[in-house]
Amino acid sequence: MERTITATKILHINRPFKLDCGETLPALDIAYELYGTPSPDNVILIEHALSGDAHAAFYHSGDEKPGWWDGMIGPGKAFDTDRYCIVCSNVLGGCKGTTGPASINPATGKPYGLDFPPVSIRDMVDVQRTLLTHLGIERLKCVAGGSMGGMQTMQFFCDYSRMCSSFICIASALKHSAQQIAFNEVGRRAIMADPRWNEGSYYGQVSPEAGLSVARMIGHITYMSENLMQEKFGRSRKDRHTANIFRPTFEIEHYLDYQGIAFVKRFDANSYLYITNAIDNFDLITSISSTGRTRGQGRGRGDIHDMRPKKGLVITFTSDWLYPPSQGLEIVKFFNALNVQTSYTQINTDHGHDAFLTDISAQTEIIKGFLAS
Amino acid sequence: MERTITATKILHINRPFKLDCGETLPALDIAYELYGTPSPDNVILIEHALSGDAHAAFYHSGDEKPGWWDGMIGPGKAFDTDRYCIVCSNVLGGCKGTTGPASINPATGKPYGLDFPPVSIRDMVDVQRTLLTHLGIERLKCVAGGSMGGMQTMQFFCDYSRMCSSFICIASALKHSAQQIAFNEVGRRAIMADPRWNEGSYYGQVSPEAGLSVARMIGHITYMSENLMQEKFGRSRKDRHTANIFRPTFEIEHYLDYQGIAFVKRFDANSYLYITNAIDNFDLITSISSTGRTRGQGRGRGDIHDMRPKKGLVITFTSDWLYPPSQGLEIVKFFNALNVQTSYTQINTDHGHDAFLTDISAQTEIIKGFLAS
Numbered sequence: 001m002e003r004t005i006t007a008t009k010i011l012h013i014n015r016p017f018k019l020d021c022g023e024t025l026p027a028l029d030i031a032y033e034l035y036g037t038p039s040p041d042n043v044i045l046i047e048h049a050l051s052g053d054a055h056a057a058f059y060h061s062g063d064e065k066p067g068w069w070d071g072m073i074g075p076g077k078a079f080d081t082d083r084y085c086i087v088c089s090n091v092l093g094g095c096k097g098t099t100g101p102a103s104i105n106p107a108t109g110k111p112y113g114l115d116f117p118p119v120s121i122r123d124m125v126d127v128q129r130t131l132l133t134h135l136g137i138e139r140l141k142c143v144a145g146g147s148m149g150g151m152q153t154m155q156f157f158c159d160y161s162r163m164c165s166s167f168i169c170i171a172s173a174l175k176h177s178a179q180q181i182a183f184n185e186v187g188r189r190a191i192m193a194d195p196r197w198n199e200g201s202y203y204g205q206v207s208p209e210a211g212l213s214v215a216r217m218i219g220h221i222t223y224m225s226e227n228l229m230q231e232k233f234g235r236s237r238k239d240r241h242t243a244n245i246f247r248p249t250f251e252i253e254h255y256l257d258y259q260g261i262a263f264v265k266r267f268d269a270n271s272y273l274y275i276t277n278a279i280d281n282f283d284l285i286t287s288i289s290s291t292g293r294t295r296g297q298g299r300g301r302g303d304i305h306d307m308r309p310k311k312g313l314v315i316t317f318t319s320d321w322l323y324p325p326s327q328g329l330e331i332v333k334f335f336n337a338l339n340v341q342t343s344y345t346q347i348n349t350d351h352g353h354d355a356f357l358t359d360i361s362a363q364t365e366i367i368k369g370f371l372a373s
Numbered sequence: 374m375e376r377t378i379t380a381t382k383i384l385h386i387n388r389p390f391k392l393d394c395g396e397t398l399p400a401l402d403i404a405y406e407l408y409g410t411p412s413p414d415n416v417i418l419i420e421h422a423l424s425g426d427a428h429a430a431f432y433h434s435g436d437e438k439p440g441w442w443d444g445m446i447g448p449g450k451a452f453d454t455d456r457y458c459i460v461c462s463n464v465l466g467g468c469k470g471t472t473g474p475a476s477i478n479p480a481t482g483k484p485y486g487l488d489f490p491p492v493s494i495r496d497m498v499d500v501q502r503t504l505l506t507h508l509g510i511e512r513l514k515c516v517a518g519g520s521m522g523g524m525q526t527m528q529f530f531c532d533y534s535r536m537c538s539s540f541i542c543i544a545s546a547l548k549h550s551a552q553q554i555a556f557n558e559v560g561r562r563a564i565m566a567d568p569r570w571n572e573g574s575y576y577g578q579v580s581p582e583a584g585l586s587v588a589r590m591i592g593h594i595t596y597m598s599e600n601l602m603q604e605k606f607g608r609s610r611k612d613r614h615t616a617n618i619f620r621p622t623f624e625i626e627h628y629l630d631y632q633g634i635a636f637v638k639r640f641d642a643n644s645y646l647y648i649t650n651a652i653d654n655f656d657l658i659t660s661i662s663s664t665g666r667t668r669g670q671g672r673g674r675g676d677i678h679d680m681r682p683k684k685g686l687v688i689t690f691t692s693d694w695l696y697p698p699s700q701g702l703e704i705v706k707f708f709n710a711l712n713v714q715t716s717y718t719q720i721n722t723d724h725g726h727d728a729f730l731t732d733i734s735a736q737t738e739i740i741k742g743f744l745a746s
Contacts, residue, residue, distance in 0.1 A: 114618075114619075118618045175608065176608070177599065177602075177603050177607075177608075178599075178602040178603050178605070178606040178607055178608070178623070178624075178625040179594065179599045179602050179603070179625075181608070181623050181625050181626065182590075182594045182602065182625050182626075182629060183594060185590070185621070185623070185625070185626045185629060186587060186590045186591050186594065186629065188619055189586070189587050189590060189629075189630075189633075190563055190566070190587045192619060193563070193566075193567060193583035193584060193586070193587055194566060194567075195568055210566035211566060213562070213566070214559060214562050214563045214566055214587065217555075217558070217559045217562060218559050218591065221552065221555045221556060221559065226550065226551075226552045229550075229551040229552050229555065230550050230551050230552070232551070233551040234550075234551055235548065235549070235550075235551070235554070235656065245487075245491045245650065246487075246561055246565060246646050246650065248558070250551070250554050250558070250653065251551075252551040252552075252554050252555050252558070253554065253555075253558045256555060256558060256559065256562075257562075260562075273619050277618065277619065280623065283608065
């Protein structure tokens with residue numbers, strides 16, 4: 001089968017960009033991919049999760065693997081590129097083309113490091129709004145994403161409700177619980193405990209790979225259901241042929257080890273800090289209730305109440321213990337109270353939080369029906 | 374109220390001690406406490422958990438806090454020192470007086486570090502058997518413990534079944550699941566990722582505090598129920614007055630930070646590695662079925678089948694997601710199949726795995742009844 005080749009583009013914004021925290025970025029790069037040609041009623045904005053990027057579907061030239069949600073995006077798929085135009089961009093604070101802590105600070109000519117200002121989920125969607133304006137897109141048929149992508153989805157839908165007809169929020173939450181914050185905090189601590197982190201100044205040197213790897217290992221435990229982990233790995237062992245008894249022995253140890261090593265090759269430790277910080281500080285209800293800041297972009301509390309008929313879809317997974325179904329039901333309740341007609345589907349699966357990436361057919365059926373209705 | 378003062382004693386064993394792994398320790402120290410005077414039918418052996426020690430009850434001279442299970446052990450308490458004689462010893466591989474990786478290796482005159490051989494739960498109970506022999510104790514009314522203490526409890530009860538009349542196993546498992554191994558492995562990795570760990574050779578220098586602290590933080594997430602964490606901390610914040618945005622802000626972050634810092638002051642990182650390794654490798658059914666090794670101590674498969682009337686009690690906690698009630702039921706099933714009359718109680722609590730340390734009154738009622746019957 002012939003592969004569709006795509007490429008990530010970079011939009012350079014050469015004007016100041018004001019952030020939620022009050023600070024201003026002097027300029028901004030936005031990495032994005034666009035599949036199809038925008039029309040007033042065909043654009044779907046896809047939001048990625050913590051470790052995702054703009055490359056949501058198809059293949060980059062020479063790559064063996066397609067984009068992170070290729071199972072969901074393409075001809076005839078859940079987000080059908082024969083019918084819809086898809087946009088996806090890398091988040092602010094990320095490390096895949098959009099400005100983040102590894103980017104060059106124009107004021108110093110060196111990477112920002114910890115001089116990069118803290119970013120919020122709202123900042124991320126503001127950047128997307130800027131991108132859409134540049135692309136001439138003024139209306140969205142839908143905004144959709146899972147996990148942190150679900151948070152951006154809700155924030156975008158609320159802040160720019162006049163633009164949006166619908167949203168699809170998968171395996172996400174209105175805000176993090178103490179336990180969800182705790183898991184992220186331990187990951188951050190693992191990174192900051194690595195001397196190579198060096199208060200965020202490690203660019204051009206060896207990066208804090210050991211710390212970032214531990215952070216990713218913690219993440220992977222929470223992404224997988226206990227049952228699936230037991231079924232896949234149980235107490236199986238690989239042979240132990242090393243002098244050090246604390247090298248991985250159990251299969252689950254090897255799996256986590258592999259995931260940690262693979263991750264540090266493709267992700268920046270500071271971005272991990274900034275993005276998880278944005279996730280933990282996300283609190284949709286507080287965010288849209290705060291009237292103190294409106295930046296003339298038609299946002300704020302008024303906007304969400306000024307809605308033409310809109311609808312939402314919330315999807316959760318039975319075995320997702322990181323973003324359990326109970327948090328999905330809170331989302332449904334919240335949006336229905338805002339008169340957004342929001343439906344709910346709980347998919348029966350053993351794949352835990354990862355199901356938003358792996359359980360393609362179940363999601364496809366539901367999403368196709370939702371988008372067609 | 375007058376405080377009962379106790380002190381940890383050290384038993385020096387100046388002969389080789391053979392381990393499960395085939396290696397031999399040239400000598401052995403065993404740290405223990407004894408409350409009362411042993412008689413043929415009054416001794417209860419208490420087994421401690423990962424971070425516990427021999428100091429189970431009462432006060433050390435000058436201490437503000439009593440032993441780790443003081444709520445359960447004392448006059449009129451669950452383990453009533455007016456009726457029973459209590460023994461508790463620090464585990465092999467630990468860092469509270471019993472020989473472990475921080476102890477001096479007689480062969481080199483320096484701390485063992487990673488030259489310390491791997492130890493098993495079986496080794497731990499073998500050491501306790503040696504201690505009991507020294508104390509002239511040949512029969513136990515009961516052996517009891519929670520978490521890793523429950524593993525030792527079961528191992529001791531099976532390996533030395535002729536000595537034991539009963540066991541009480543609290544919040545434990547016959548063996549670790551993949552997820553339980555995974556949490557321990559990430560903790561180990563955090564320690565080993567700390568350059569100060571230095572392949573286990575850090576004695577006399579700064580220890581790998583940052584890594585051990587991260588390991589302890591991970592542990593604390595799993596010890597607390599999600600509900601209790603939410604109730605105690607939720608999304609509450611302390612003021613943020615530091616330049617670094619990644620210092621703790623949320624109350625839950627401060628709590629974990631505090632727990633991490635407190636732990637590194639009292640625990641050895643190598644002991645954390647050795648003990649969690651023993652926990653992950655514990656597999657009671659495989660252990661007692663292995664006939665390849667008997668060391669003339671009346672152990673092995675035969676012993677557990679040669680039981681005079683014995684009974685067991687298994688306690689679990691509804692909100693314990695680290696050692697869930699389902700694993701307690703597996704223990705009940707296992708021992709009943711061995712004709713050990715084993716009863717089961719599930720305590721309704723929000724305190725998670727920590728309940729074995731905190732939920733004193735509910736446990737007291739059940740344990741008193743069990744010991745009296």
